[in-house]
Amino acid sequence: MNANAIPPKKSNARLNRIKTASRIIRLLNIFFFIVGATMFIEMLLGWTFFFPGRRIVISDNHIYRLATEMPSAIFALWLVKNILGLVCMVVFNFLFRLYEQGILFSAKNILYLRFLGYGLIINWAIDYQLQSSLHDMNLSLTPVFGGLLIIFVAWIMDEGRKIKEEQELTV
């Protein structure tokens, strides 16, 4: 071993820190997924078991008590938006499961990151469509920039991974 080399104990400690943090984030995500999915099903079916006071906020002046109160076009968009949100949470869980397993820069990580970036942008586009059709617009561009930033990070990571693979194949 090189005289300047850092002992493997330190590396393991770092990897363990990533794994522990990822596990906590994943558990939190599972909790929020359960809450979100329950709320979504309740709103969809008009039940009031767990969240009797909940409201569906589409925009500042368009707040509904039940999904059936919405016009059909708004309802369809709201449905797509919620399903997309839940799918994104599942993908987020997959991503952090990889981190938990110590896989930090694989093709799968990049795929999941990219999915989350596109998810944010599509979600914003649905919000835009919802609010513009109700003529009640109050949207921020932050999700679009955030989504673009995440896609950019994923792309950089993918290119870096390709370079590494290229070099590993070079003798």
Added chain:
Amino acid sequence: MKPNLNLNLNSVPLERIRNISRILKGLFLAYNVVLTGMIAMLFHLRTVDSTWTIYGVNYARLSTIPLKMQLLCLLGIGLYLFGVVTFFQLLNFYEKGMVFSLNNARLYKRLGYLVFGHGLLSACAPLVYSGQLEIWTILLGVSRSSGVIIGLIVIMIAAIMEEGCKLREESDLTV
């Protein structure tokens, strides 16, 4: 500063990263110049009798915006400008061919904190205005703020990148 970690500086993907970074820098600069121009024009055209919207609160005139909201607005602009500078620094690193370095990861972390801070500010500013600054109203506002959630995701990714870079540096030093 360590230039890069075991990357061939003439490879095609690296050249692509450099080109895209250069293009992004140009686009981002143009966007900010246009944005600044639009804000300047807005100030020029709407000085007296127009409605102003600051953090979701409408004001009849510029002079009616309270001092605390003006200060929060300035803070938001400061955070945005710091974010712009950080993003430019990041693109500069990519342009130089530094793809996976600790400096990049730290810049991502800073960017994440700035997005988080901006999201927090956007969520809390209307509460400051209405005087409803309580723990529950803050939590409700924060849970709805996309900036806070995106900021947290970027901070987490940056932390993982940082740890990954440290791990790889260590493995590169090990013979």
